Amino acid sequence: MINFTINGQPVTAQKGETILQAARKAGFYIPTMCYLEKTTPCASCRLCVVETDKTDGFILSCQTPPTEGLSVTIDSENLKAERTNIMRLYDVNHPLECGVCDKSGACDLQNKTLEFGVSAQHFSAKEQHRTIEHWGLINYDPSLCILCEKCVHVCNEIIGDDAIELQFGGYKSSVVPKNSEKLDCTFCGECIAVCPVGALVSSDFQYSANAWELTQIPATCAHCSAGCSLVYEVRHTSNALGAKPKIYRVTNDFEHATLCGAGRFGFDFGSEGAKDEAELARAVDAIQEHKAIRFSSLITNEEAYILQKLKESAGIKLYNEEARAYQDFMKAYGSISGKKSTGGSIDAVAKSDGVIVFGGRIATDNPALRYAMTTAARHNGAKVVYMHPLEDALLQNVVTQYVKYEVGTEEGVAAMLAKTLLKEADVSEETRRYFDDLDEGYLCAESNVGDEEFERISKTFARTKRKTLIIGSDLLSHGRAQNIARLCAMIEAYTDFSVVVAAPSVNTVGVSLICDLDADGANVKAVGYNAHGVYTMGSFGNVQLRLPALNSQEGTFVSINHQVLPTNVAVAFEGYTLNDVASRLGVSSANTIDYTAQLPVSSGFSGSEFDALGNFYGPLGEDRRGYVLENVDVEADGELEEVEDLPEFNGTVVYRCNPVNQFNAYTAQSRQLEKDTALRGSAQFAAAAKIANGDKIRVEFGSGSEERMFVLDGEMKGTVALVPSYDGAYGAANDRYRFEKVKISRVGSEV
Amino acid sequence: MHHEEPFKDRNVSEQSAYYFVDIEAYPENGWDKFKQVARRTFSGELFVGLWVVLREMIKFDIHTVQYPKEKLPIGPRYRAVHKLLRLWESGYERCIGCGLCEKICISDCIRMDTRIDENSRKEVTEYSINLGRCIFCGYCAEVCPELAIVHGPRFENASEQRAHFVIKDDMLTPLDLLKAGEQAEYPGFGAVIPGSDASVKKTPLAY
Numbered sequence: 017m018i019n020f021t022i023n024g025q026p027v028t029a030q031k032g033e034t035i036l037q038a039a040r041k042a043g044f045y046i047p048t049m050c051y052l053e054k055t056t057p058c059a060s061c062r063l064c065v066v067e068t069d070k071t072d073g074f075i076l077s078c079q080t081p082p083t084e085g086l087s088v089t090i091d092s093e094n095l096k097a098e099r100t101n102i103m104r105l106y107d108v109n110h111p112l113e114c115g116v117c118d119k120s121g122a123c124d125l126q127n128k129t130l131e132f133g134v135s136a137q138h139f140s141a142k143e144q145h146r147t148i149e150h151w152g153l154i155n156y157d158p159s160l161c162i163l164c165e166k167c168v169h170v171c172n173e174i175i176g177d178d179a180i181e182l183q184f185g186g187y188k189s190s191v192v193p194k195n196s197e198k199l200d201c202t203f204c205g206e207c208i209a210v211c212p213v214g215a216l217v218s219s220d221f222q223y224s225a226n227a228w229e230l231t232q233i234p235a236t237c238a239h240c241s242a243g244c245s246l247v248y249e250v251r252h253t254s255n256a257l258g259a260k261p262k263i264y265r266v267t268n269d270f271e272h273a274t275l276c277g278a279g280r281f282g283f284d285f286g287s288e289g290a291k292d293e294a295e296l297a298r299a300v301d302a303i304q305e306h307k308a309i310r311f312s313s314l315i316t317n318e319e320a321y322i323l324q325k326l327k328e329s330a331g332i333k334l335y336n337e338e339a340r341a342y343q344d345f346m347k348a349y350g351s352i353s354g355k356k357s358t359g360g361s362i363d364a365v366a367k368s369d370g371v372i373v374f375g376g377r378i379a380t381d382n383p384a385l386r387y388a389m390t391t392a393a394r395h396n397g398a399k400v401v402y403m404h405p406l407e408d409a410l411l412q413n414v415v416t417q418y419v420k421y422e423v424g425t426e427e428g429v430a431a432m433l434a435k436t437l438l439k440e441a442d443v444s445e446e447t448r449r450y451f452d453d454l455d456e457g458y459l460c461a462e463s464n465v466g467d468e469e470f471e472r473i474s475k476t477f478a479r480t481k482r483k484t485l486i487i488g489s490d491l492l493s494h495g496r497a498q499n500i501a502r503l504c505a506m507i508e509a510y511t512d513f514s515v516v517v518a519a520p521s522v523n524t525v526g527v528s529l530i531c532d533l534d535a536d537g538a539n540v541k542a543v544g545y546n547a548h549g550v551y552t553m554g555s556f557g558n559v560q561l562r563l564p565a566l567n568s569q570e571g572t573f574v575s576i577n578h579q580v581l582p583t584n585v586a587v588a589f590e591g592y593t594l595n596d597v598a599s600r601l602g603v604s605s606a607n608t609i610d611y612t613a614q615l616p617v618s619s620g621f622s623g624s625e626f627d628a629l630g631n632f633y634g635p636l637g638e639d640r641r642g643y644v645l646e647n648v649d650v651e652a653d654g655e656l657e658e659v660e661d662l663p664e665f666n667g668t669v670v671y672r673c674n675p676v677n678q679f680n681a682y683t684a685q686s687r688q689l690e691k692d693t694a695l696r697g698s699a700q701f702a703a704a705a706k707i708a709n710g711d712k713i714r715v716e717f718g719s720g721s722e723e724r725m726f727v728l729d730g731e732m733k734g735t736v737a738l739v740p741s742y743d744g745a746y747g748a749a750n751d752r753y754r755f756e757k758v759k760i761s762r763v764g765s766e767v
Numbered sequence: 768m769h770h771e772e773p774f775k776d777r778n779v780s781e782q783s784a785y786y787f788v789d790i791e792a793y794p795e796n797g798w799d800k801f802k803q804v805a806r807r808t809f810s811g812e813l814f815v816g817l818w819v820v821l822r823e824m825i826k827f828d829i830h831t832v833q834y835p836k837e838k839l840p841i842g843p844r845y846r847a848v849h850k851l852l853r854l855w856e857s858g859y860e861r862c863i864g865c866g867l868c869e870k871i872c873i874s875d876c877i878r879m880d881t882r883i884d885e886n887s888r889k890e891v892t893e894y895s896i897n898l899g900r901c902i903f904c905g906y907c908a909e910v911c912p913e914l915a916i917v918h919g920p921r922f923e924n925a926s927e928q929r930a931h932f933v934i935k936d937d938m939l940t941p942l943d944l945l946k947a948g949e950q951a952e953y954p955g956f957g958a959v960i961p962g963s964d965a966s967v968k969k970t971p972l973a974y
């Protein structure tokens with residue numbers, strides 16, 4: 017605690033806080049143009065200057081911590097003159113195109129120019145001709161850019177793409193793609209969000225609407241399990257299109273939260289429906305006939321609860337293999353840890369100084385975790401150990417140790433990892449004996465991970481203080497998932513690691529906490545809700561009964577932080593909802609959100625009403641979104657099982673893994689997101705499978721086959737190819753182990 | 768056709784042209800009422816009026832405006848149906864699509880739609896004013912930074928369908944009229960104030 021004064025009033029700062037942060041907490045206003053709470057200070061605008069009694073001249077409050085007894089002045093005449101001059105310089109030759117600029121009405125430069133009363137140009141500089149850059153989803157107008165560097169900082173420190181940099185040239189400076197002619201990045205669009213002026217804009221949104229015409233609807237992203245906060249911005253379409261409401265863009269509270277490209281650009285997955293009595297009756301008949309519903313985890317907690325109530329009242333079986341795998345994993349996990357859920361969160365990852373990622377392609381599976389890892393690496397110098405059979409180019413700037421293991425040997429690796437991390441831990445005699453009895457030679461040889469690699473992990477984590485383990489979804493669907501879960505639970509229970517499980521789908525966690533799921537089979541007949549079935553309903557492609565998509569629904573999700581997050585209706589849906597179907601089957605309620613308060617307390621839900629849930633960040637970044645589940649105690653009666661013989665995956669092996677910004681059938685519908693459906697493999701893979709770049713091929717899985725294009729990826733190594741799964745909305749293959757032996761044959765002649 | 772009112776002093780006095788009308792007492796009973804009716808019916812006042820009509824008719828000097836064949840001229844600042852103007856030089860629409868008219872409209876009857884065109888400029892694809900709702904307040908013309916939307920003299924907006932009230936093409940100056948120099952600037956709300964050039968601040972130019 018440091019005590020100092022601002023304008024004569026006493027203020028206290030925490031250790032490590034800057035003058036600006038302390039001032040904001042105490043309610044003082046210091047103007048800034050380039051400051052972003054989540055990055056290190058850019059220190060480019062110099063508007064945040066203050067005077068102190070211990071320094072000569074002005075100092076930057078954004079990067080200076082206060083000292084004990086310091087007396088700070090934040091609004092003298094001198095400071096005002098200095099700041100006004102800075103604003104005058106910002107306005108030199110700034111194009112007077114506010115009339116058409118997208119940012120007008122929500123522009124920091126506009127606001128500050130008016131605040132400091134700059135009504136005329138006081139300085140001169142030669143006008144320069146600058147061309148507008150078109151970078152795919154992003155357009156950049158250098159003449160509007162004020163060179164605040166927010167975009168560069170956020171791209172490097174938070175996202176980890178490191179795709180843009182500032183080209184220094186005095187008055188000619190501009191933002192340019194780093195080491196490349198065109199922008200080559202994951203298109204998260206965070207640079208658009210942080211841009212204080214209209215220099216970086218979404219090319220799709222540009223000039224289509226003004227900031228003040230859009231209605232802002234706070235919601236939760238419906239693409240992955242991170243549950244990021246976002247705001248749907250809705251306006252009517254033109255008269256020619258019926259003047260119906262439409263989502264124009266998605267924004268986020270960039271000061272405190274981050275959003276990936278799928279959330280930002282993949283918003284147009286809504287479906288339209290009408291009330292068709294006959295179709296509703298057919299859906300009800302189908303459910304009554306088959307007494308089973310198969311559903312995906314693209315579902316709200318309330319709907320999952322409706323399904324559970326249907327199961328309880330009408331004996332309807334519920335199938336959701338992906339959530340069942342997660343449920344079983346967490347049950348095994350809890351049998352060791354004694355808690356229903358893991359203790360980690362995305363925030364904990366961002367704050368940690370040591371991260372282990374095990375068994376998942378995190379960068380594309382769950383971008384929020386990737387951003388948290390980047391933040392940890394950049395801000396805390398975190399050591400990141402990435403354990404996976406495939407290297408990930410997106411993480412190469414972050415990962416400090418890459419541990420490659422053989423496909424399928426996760427159980428052995430988990431056992432060795434647990435042994436390494438539990439070396440010093442106070443475990444029971446029995447557990448100690450279990451680890452001592454492990455056949456290290458066999459496990460290391462089969463998994464192809466050497467002793468020295470575990471030794472290095474051990475050394476690294478002896479020095480770190482805040483440690484997190486991220487469990488990827490490879491492990492959830494692994495044949496030995498439950499023993500892997502027990503081994504991972506050992507790590508959380510007996511060390512200071514906190515664990516996050518990267519659940520595979522939006523609300524896998526919620527479904528696993530609410531529904532009793534039944535084991536599905538290949539020929540089981542069921543009604544599909546956003547899944548395949550004899551009768552289908554939902555919001556995808558050609559379903560028989562149209563139900564609202566997740567951006568037309570009120571409800572809650574449970575994120576991997578075990579936080580219950582509300583989402584709202586962006587565009588109203590005209591047809592029926594699952595609630596209408598259920599009320600025909602005897603489970604009725606006026607609104608779907610009436611069930612929010614009834615969600616099972618035994619799973620940790622608090623019983624809050626939907627309308628009581630907030631969905632925003634406070635001015636200082638306080639999370640006011642929903643509530644965090646109580647981590648309920650469960651009986652810790654599990655025991656570690658012997659590690660089974662490790663399987664071998666020889667021949668042609670593919671890994672189900674979606675390209676950047678693609679997650680599910682919703683993102684696959686999106687107009688703006690790139691739809692890469694090709695099988696990607698290395699030259700080694702191509703040689704082994706006897707295929708060449710551009711070949712049309714047929715991939716035969718155990719459960720079926722599909723046609724794809726093969727693309728030779730120069731950046732990839734090894735013998736495993738990547739096959740996307742987001743486009744197969746109804747594929748049951750998504751629920752099995754992510755690595756799979758396949759047969760690949762060429763189709764027809766080369767294209 | 769300028770007409771000057773001769774009355775300067777509107778107070779009733781000896782000098783002014785105004786005088787109090789001599790009003791006879793109201794009838795108080797039935798008999799008085801009967802007498803008033805009889806007097807009015809059989810006096811010659813009726814024929815005075817008829818004589819005036821007949822006299823004017825045979826003079827053949829009729830002042831009736833033959834609307835709709837003939838229309839009275841309208842003041843230049845009259846606020847009737849809107850016009851969308853074009854740039855004199857290029858013939859492009861003046862509207863830049865800033866949306867201020869849409870925002871300021873107090874009867875919420877303007878709707879526009881914009882997009883980015885091939886030259887990375889903002890293009891107005893749809894512009895409509897629901898004249899059935901418009902109260903002709905002139906705010907849109909006043910707020911327009913480009914003098915693009917103005918009021919015109921066309922005050923007739925009766926139609927069979929409400930949809931006819933919203934057509935952009937009816938408001939936009941046709942190109943042939945523009946070329947013929949017949950696009951009229953509007954001196955009303957939002958127009959450049961005479962002498963405003965003097966108040967423009969110059970940007971310092973060091974080169």
